[in-house]
Amino acid sequence: VREELAPGAVVLRHFVLQHTKAILAQVASVVEYSPFRHMTTPGGYDMSVAMTNCGDYGWVTDRQGYRYSRKDPLTGKPWPPIAPLLSQLAIEAAEQGGFSNFQPNVCLINRHAIGAKMSLHQDKDEKNVNYPIVSMSFGLPAVFQFGGLFRSDSVQKCVLTQGDVVVWGGVSRLAYHGILPVKAGYHSDTQDCRINLTFRQVD
Ligand code: MD3
Ligand code: FE
Numbered sequence: 675v676r677e678e679l680a681p682g683a684v685v686l687r688h689f690v691l692q693h694t695k696a697i698l699a700q701v702a703s704v705v706e707y708s709p710f711r712h713m714t715t716p717g718g719y720d721m722s723v724a725m726t727n728c729g730d731y732g733w734v735t736d737r738q739g740y741r742y743s744r745k746d747p748l749t750g751k752p753w754p755p756i757a758p759l760l761s762q763l764a765i766e767a768a769e770q771g772g773f774s775n776f777q778p779n780v781c782l783i784n785r786h787a788i789g790a791k792m793s794l795h796q797d798k799d800e801k802n803v804n805y806p807i808v809s810m811s812f813g814l815p816a817v818f819q820f821g822g823l824f825r826s827d828s829v830q831k832c833v834l835t836q837g838d839v840v841v842w843g844g845v846s847r848l849a850y851h852g853i854l855p856v857k858a859g860y861h862s863d864t865q866d867c868r869i870n871l872t873f874r875q876v877d
Contacts, residue, residue, distance in 0.1 A: 682844025
């Protein structure tokens with residue numbers, strides 16, 4: 675089932691649903707090594723979403739700015755590797771979205787507790803925006819907002835639930851997007867949160 679959300683943005687509903695437990699087990703092992711933490715924006719605000727990474731690089735933010743870093747600033751060590759199952763599924767999803775040459779080397783893992791949100795932003799810290807971003811959602815549902823190339827463009831809303839995968843490529847790659855505050859709820863696989871994985875290729 676290939677549902678086109680916008681030009682270049684392909685939703686694969688439930689694409690990784692049968693792998694949920696295996697994927698969340700990999701997340702748990704990443705988190706043992708590189709824990710979730712609330713990073714600080716260059717403007718000095720703590721993000722409500724907690725993050726960690728696996729891969730050759732991780733996305734980080736602090737007062738110095740946004741960047742990809744080979745080392746986890748919290749542990750001083752390299753990030754743990756991306757498990758083969760995760761890269762394999764991300765590559766398969768990218769293929770379904772029409773990207774046959776995707777080799778993710780970053781997986782940013784976001785944990786949204788109840789009330790956590792992500793304001794409208796663009797993902798533009800990656801050198802080559804010809805590569806897509808593949809996102810996988812688990813646990814509590816979230817309302818995802820998706821606009822255009824300008825912050826002022828109108829947005830469409832879309833609910834992302836457990837096992838949904840979205841491939842963001844083409845003109846959608848640089849579209850403004852965000853997450854509304856996660857509503858209170860309980861999910862048997864994640865308890866009181868939403869987990870989102872985004873796979874990126876940064877060099
Ligand atoms: C559209 N994450 O990590 S996932 C992010 O739910 C991020 O954690 C949100 O935005 C989350 O940067 C949204 C969907 C998503 C991810 C990356 C995108 C949508 C995107 C990149 C470009 C366009
Ligand atoms: Fe984003």
